[in-house]
Amino acid sequence: MEERRQQGRRSTELLLEVVDAHTGQRLGRIVDLSMDGFMLFSEALLTCDSLWECRLIPLSPIEGVQEIRLGADCLWTRPAADGQHCWAGFHIIDLAEDQEALLENLLHQM
Known part of the structure; x- marks a missing residue:
């Protein structure tokens, strides 16, 4: 598979949850x-x-x-081994300047 990322991703041991900003539904945990x-x-x-x-x-x-607020596009999904969960890849498409600074701070602390 061709690598198209412009920046390398960092794995994290921090527990980072993602929640739908409109419904409050928990979407999952950042890997x-x-x-x-x-x-x-x-x-x-x-x-x-x-x-x-x-x-x-x-x-x-x-x-x-x-917390960090952002807009994201789900680019791909794959079922997890248990058939009840999934892995999903997101591209950040909307990030205000103040939220960008928070994300940079978070990545620096990882």
Whole structure:
């Protein structure tokens, strides 16, 4: 598979949850993250080409970051081995300047 990422993603041991900004529904846990996108392990069966307004929420205190709001496009999904979860890759498509600074801070602390 051809690598198309412009920035390398960082795996994280931090617990970072992603929540739908409109409904409050938990979408899943971040597995890796960059300024351009993230991979999610999800309890929901997500669909490709779906657009989301998300809140990225650290479950443990991270200095200067309570949540990050962003828009993301789900580029791909794959079922997990258990058939009840999925892996999903997202491209960040909307990130305000103040939220970009928070994301940079979070990545720096990873």
